[in-house]
Amino acid sequence: MRTGAMGDILHGMPAITALRHALPDAHIGWVVEPHWSPLLQASGTSFPRTPQMPLVDRVHFAETRSWSKRPLSFRTLQSILDLRAELRAEHYDIAIDLQGSIRSAILAKLSGAKQILGPAAPREKQAAWLYRTKVATHSEHVIPQACEIAGALGIPLAPATVSLPLDKDAEIWAASLPCENSIFLAPSAGWGxxxxxxxRYGELARRLAANGYSVLVNAVHPQDPLAKAVVRASDGIATPVVAGIAQLIALTRRMKLVVAGDTGPLHMAAALQVPVVAIFGPTDPARNGPYNTTSRVLRDPSSVRDHRRHAAPEAGLLRITVDQVYAAALELLETHA
Known part of the structure; x- marks a missing residue:
C-alpha cells in the first residue's frame, strides 16, 4: 500500500524490489492512485513482470483523489467495494503499508490479508490500530525504513536498484527531443x-548553456507559470517540456544531470541513477534526499525541518546561491563526462 505521491512511491520501490529478489516467485500487487500507475506499468500493460511492468504482478487502482472530493457519493462507495473485491480475489497473505495513513491502513485491511505490516509510529497514529505487526524503524532515510517494514517477517532487506517501466511510445517521444548533452531542471515542488x-533556475540555465549544454525545464502543463518564469529568466535559452509520467521516465533516462528540489523528478532521477544536484530547504535530505545515485546535496545550515505548507520559499533555501548550484553541477558534469 503506497498510493502516492511520486517521490513517496519511488522511495518505497527499492524495498519491494529487494523483496522481489528475495522471493522471486511471490505474487506481488501494489495499490496506487491511477495517476501514478506509470511508475509501475507502461500504458496498456496487462501482463506481469516484463520490461513494461518489471516489479509487480498486479497493479490495483485506489481512486483516492475522487474519493476525497465525493466521500459520500454512490460512485465512491462502488469504487471502494470494487477495489475490495479485486484485492480479495488475489488471496493476498500479507499486506504491507508503506504509507502509514489511516486510508492506506484501511486499504490494507480491505485486502483480506491475514498479516498486515506497518510502521510502529505511522504518519497518522490511528493507522497502527489496524496493523497486526507494528515495525519499529531505526534508519534515518525513508528508503531503508521501507526495507525494515517490508522485511519484518524475517527477510532482511537492503535497498535494491529499481527498474522503472519501459514505455515504447514514451521512448519514441523522448528520442525525438534534443536530449544529447542535456540537463533537466525541475523547478516545482509540493509546496512553496x-x-x-x-x-535563479533561469540564471543557472544561462550559465549551463554557455558551457555547451542544452537545458530543458519541466512544465506541469503548457501554460505552467513557473516553467514560463524560468524560460523568461533564461532569456529564452531553456526549453520547456510538458511530459506525463511515462514520458518523464523516458526523458530522465537520457539526461546528463537533473537539478531539482525535494520533488518527484529528483527522486525519479535518483531511482534511475542519473546524477542530481538537490536543492533542499525545510525538508531534511538525511531523511528523504537522493539515494543510490551520484549527487550533490545543497542545504544551508540555517534550514530547519518543517513540513508546514508555507507558500513562500524558506529563508535557508534562499541562502543557496546560483554560484553554489552551478559549481555543484559543473563538478558532477566533469566527473561523469
Missing part, C-alpha cells in the same frame, strides 16, 4: 517553502 526561485 521547498521551491528555489524561478529566476
Amino acid at each position: 517553502a521547498k521551491q528555489w526561485p524561478a529566476d
